[in-house]
Amino acid sequence: MKARRTRARARGARRRLVVALGERSYPIELGRGILAEAGPAIARATGSGRALVFSVPGVARRYAPRLEASLRRAGVEVERVLVPDGDATKNLDQVRRLYSALLRRGADRHTALVALGGGMVGDLTGYVAATFLRGIPFVQVPTTLLAMVDASIGGKVAVNLPEGKNLVGAFHQPRLVWIDVATLASLPRRQRAAGFAEVVKAAAIRDRRLFRMLEREAEALLELRGPLLAVLERACAIKAQVVARDEREAGLRMQLNFGHTLGHAVEQLQRFRGALHGEAVAMGMSFAARRSEQLGLAPAGTASRIQALLERFGLPTELPDFPRRAYLRAVGVDKKSRGAQIRYVVLRGIGRADTVPLSPAEILSEPVGAGPAAG
Amino acid sequence: MKARRTRARARGARRRLVVALGERSYPIELGRGILAEAGPAIARATGSGRALVFSVPGVARRYAPRLEASLRRAGVEVERVLVPDGDATKNLDQVRRLYSALLRRGADRHTALVALGGGMVGDLTGYVAATFLRGIPFVQVPTTLLAMVDASIGGKVAVNLPEGKNLVGAFHQPRLVWIDVATLASLPRRQRAAGFAEVVKAAAIRDRRLFRMLEREAEALLELRGPLLAVLERACAIKAQVVARDEREAGLRMQLNFGHTLGHAVEQLQRFRGALHGEAVAMGMSFAARRSEQLGLAPAGTASRIQALLERFGLPTELPDFPRRAYLRAVGVDKKSRGAQIRYVVLRGIGRADTVPLSPAEILSEPVGAGPAAG
Numbered sequence: 196m197k198a199r200r201t202r203a204r205a206r207g208a209r210r211r212l213v214v215a216l217g218e219r220s221y222p223i224e225l226g227r228g229i230l231a232e233a234g235p236a237i238a239r240a241t242g243s244g245r246a247l248v249f250s251v252p253g254v255a256r257r258y259a260p261r262l263e264a265s266l267r268r269a270g271v272e273v274e275r276v277l278v279p280d281g282d283a284t285k286n287l288d289q290v291r292r293l294y295s296a297l298l299r300r301g302a303d304r305h306t307a308l309v310a311l312g313g314g315m316v317g318d319l320t321g322y323v324a325a326t327f328l329r330g331i332p333f334v335q336v337p338t339t340l341l342a343m344v345d346a347s348i349g350g351k352v353a354v355n356l357p358e359g360k361n362l363v364g365a366f367h368q369p370r371l372v373w374i375d376v377a378t379l380a381s382l383p384r385r386q387r388a389a390g391f392a393e394v395v396k397a398a399a400i401r402d403r404r405l406f407r408m409l410e411r412e413a414e415a416l417l418e419l420r421g422p423l424l425a426v427l428e429r430a431c432a433i434k435a436q437v438v439a440r441d442e443r444e445a446g447l448r449m450q451l452n453f454g455h456t457l458g459h460a461v462e463q464l465q466r467f468r469g470a471l472h473g474e475a476v477a478m479g480m481s482f483a484a485r486r487s488e489q490l491g492l493a494p495a496g497t498a499s500r501i502q503a504l505l506e507r508f509g510l511p512t513e514l515p516d517f518p519r520r521a522y523l524r525a526v527g528v529d530k531k532s533r534g535a536q537i538r539y540v541v542l543r544g545i546g547r548a549d550t551v552p553l554s555p556a557e558i559l560s561e562p563v564g565a566g567p568a569a570g
Numbered sequence: 571m572k573a574r575r576t577r578a579r580a581r582g583a584r585r586r587l588v589v590a591l592g593e594r595s596y597p598i599e600l601g602r603g604i605l606a607e608a609g610p611a612i613a614r615a616t617g618s619g620r621a622l623v624f625s626v627p628g629v630a631r632r633y634a635p636r637l638e639a640s641l642r643r644a645g646v647e648v649e650r651v652l653v654p655d656g657d658a659t660k661n662l663d664q665v666r667r668l669y670s671a672l673l674r675r676g677a678d679r680h681t682a683l684v685a686l687g688g689g690m691v692g693d694l695t696g697y698v699a700a701t702f703l704r705g706i707p708f709v710q711v712p713t714t715l716l717a718m719v720d721a722s723i724g725g726k727v728a729v730n731l732p733e734g735k736n737l738v739g740a741f742h743q744p745r746l747v748w749i750d751v752a753t754l755a756s757l758p759r760r761q762r763a764a765g766f767a768e769v770v771k772a773a774a775i776r777d778r779r780l781f782r783m784l785e786r787e788a789e790a791l792l793e794l795r796g797p798l799l800a801v802l803e804r805a806c807a808i809k810a811q812v813v814a815r816d817e818r819e820a821g822l823r824m825q826l827n828f829g830h831t832l833g834h835a836v837e838q839l840q841r842f843r844g845a846l847h848g849e850a851v852a853m854g855m856s857f858a859a860r861r862s863e864q865l866g867l868a869p870a871g872t873a874s875r876i877q878a879l880l881e882r883f884g885l886p887t888e889l890p891d892f893p894r895r896a897y898l899r900a901v902g903v904d905k906k907s908r909g910a911q912i913r914y915v916v917l918r919g920i921g922r923a924d925t926v927p928l929s930p931a932e933i934l935s936e937p938v939g940a941g942p943a944a945g
Contacts, residue, residue: 287666291731298733326701329728329739330818353704356666358673364704365740443705 210428215439223372230375234265240371241332243307245272249320250311251280285354293323307332313339314346321352325367335369338378340390344430349438389473391508397433403546405429413507450548453540454480460525477510487541526555585803590814598747605750609640615746616707618682620647624695625686626655668698682707688714689721696727700742710744713753715765719805724813764848766883772808778921780804788882825923828915829855835900852885862916901930
């Protein structure tokens with residue numbers, strides 16, 4: 196009786212979603228403690244008898260052995276390729292080194308790459324997979340919250356140039372996204388909080404019910420308790436839906452940039468040494484929500500709910516103090532700009548986003564920076 | 571009366587094909603002296619108000635002014651970016667230099683790249699277009715025969731690594747292929763002949779009528795007379811059909827590799843300093859046609875027709891003298907291989923190709939190299 200219940204619970208704790216992209220469709224599997232079961236799923240999804248696990252040393256030490264053992268049990272030959280930790284690794288020199296590593300190991304177009312780690316590892320692995328031999332299969336095994344709910348889904352892969360972030364990339368969909376929430380236990384609290392910024396974003400733009408669930412359970416979720424799996428499933432489902440409807444960011448997918456226009460500006464102005472990405476996005480979302488109210492697009496109270504929720508996740512909601520002209524310049528060079536106008540993402544209310552064409556000056560007509568004037 | 575006839579002839583001399591790939595479909599336009607009319611078509615196909623023309627100095631001097639003037643007349647802002655001539659240019663250092671050139675010129679995702687030149691320029695431009703900002707529009711304006719009938723159509727773009735050719739690349743379809751056969755006049759005769767190797771290939775694998783037309787008119791065609799436009803149109807149509815049915819080379823598209831398994835081996839063994847690509851493919855096709863007969867797949871006489879036609883275009887049909895073990899190794903490392911077996915392209919007759927799984931040793935069971943034994 197007990198065994199049956201345990202198995203039922205284990206089954207209940209597994210969730211499966213699909214990113215519906217025709218012949219490029221792929222599953223997202225979520226669960227707690229499922230890392231050691233990834234092997235057969237990866238073998239099935241890629242059709243490969245050979246896999247290279249790309250990771251950074253810290254993550255590999257903790258999680259690669261279980262993943263690799265599972266792949267071997269599934270009959271897949273595995274080798275590990277390590278890259279240095281940190282976003283600076285995501286560059287073309289590293290890409291070139293990885294091409295050579297693949298060639299030395301005799302990789303061909305049927306070899307699968309498995310990205311085990313956060314967004315940096317996923318982006319770098321995905322970019323190599325997109326371009327080596329004109330594209331080989333790859334799988335995302337995200338181990339950070341940010342990567343789980345956002346970066347690992349949707350096939351946007353990229354590396355940085357000295358001139359800026361993510362300037363070189365591709366759309367290359369993974370064959371599978373395998374999410375073991377147990378790997379979050381080793382994630383520092385600040386990183387966890389930053390990950391929740393993208394969960395709040397997903398709720399803010401598409402799902403009032405999820406937003407209310409976050410409002411009820413913020414503190415428990417931040418401690419990885421409460422309805423964590425259900426919340427992540429919902430956030431992944433939102434991302435999957437948006438990607439399925441607009442794979443190449445021609446329209447709807449732009450809504451995922453909610454909070455990112457100012458968020459990117461903050462990261463740039465701080466030379467990527469200040470706020471984490473999720474923290475910068477939290478600042479950008481607060482700003483965008485206030486701006487949505489000021490423009491008469493969102494009902495009064497929208498911005499304060501966004502801000503209050505972000506603060507409960509320990510996230511910053513005020514833009515750092517840079518001169519307005521610095522923000523104007525930073526927003527103007529955002530690569531999503533078309534000429535003078537930007538498709539700025541606003542809220543029509545909690546759970547409903549829209550884009551409006553605005554110039555940087557129009558976006559920034561509100562005073563920026565901390566202090567009462569920014570409230 | 572005279573004016574009307576001239577216009578009718580001009581109209582008659584324009585051909586339009588479509589590569590049918592759903593939302594990625596694009597036209598191929600062929601004509602004589604149509605370079606100066608490319609501007610409006612490029613503007614329409616890309617929706618861009620800004621274009622960068624990528625070319626090599628020799629080609630640019632001859633043809634860029636007419637193309638650029640036409641773009642400007644169509645309201646498109648144009649700048650020119652030159653790369654050094656030669657296949658060695660097709661590398662990641664050059665790609666990086668081009669990314670920086672794009673950024674310095676303020677290129678964004680709506681800027682179109684126009685490849686004016688041969689296969690090298692098309693491949694390099696296409697690869698930069700595929701990866702800059704996750705993909706920007708590009709147009710092929712091929713000026714060599716090889717690029718017109720083969721390289722510019724189908725979206726296979728790539729650059730070389732020190733370890734081998736075309737190891738890094740993407741499938742990125744152009745928005746338009748604009749073919750002015752008048753640009754062939756400046757092409758050296760040897761390059762012209764090498765281009766006809768791919769025309770013979772197209773006929774051999776898919777079109778007996780085209781093959782017979784080539785048999786009737788080889789000498790005139792080599793002098794750019796005879797039914798040149800009709801022949802190029804047919805060769806382009808064959809490539810377009812194959813690509814439309816199998817964009818990512820999962821099956822049918824492999825037939826385009828007819829003659830390429832041994833052709834690539836020859837190029838490698840000569841370290842790319844001997845035969846031109848088309849010449850190597852001519853050798854590979856002769857070999858493959860003989861092998862098809864020996865395997866009982868093609869009727870007797872098939873190989874001699876292939877060989878005779880290639881010779882009339884001044885193309886070599888015997889493999890150069892390298893030890894059999896050198897060929898075995900070169901064929902074995904061909905990146906299209908899967909494990910031990912290669913999907914080798916054979917003929918079932920003139921105009922009908924097929925693939926058979928063979929090991930390098932099975933492919934090379936016939937003695938290779940010049941001399942009576944190879945006949």
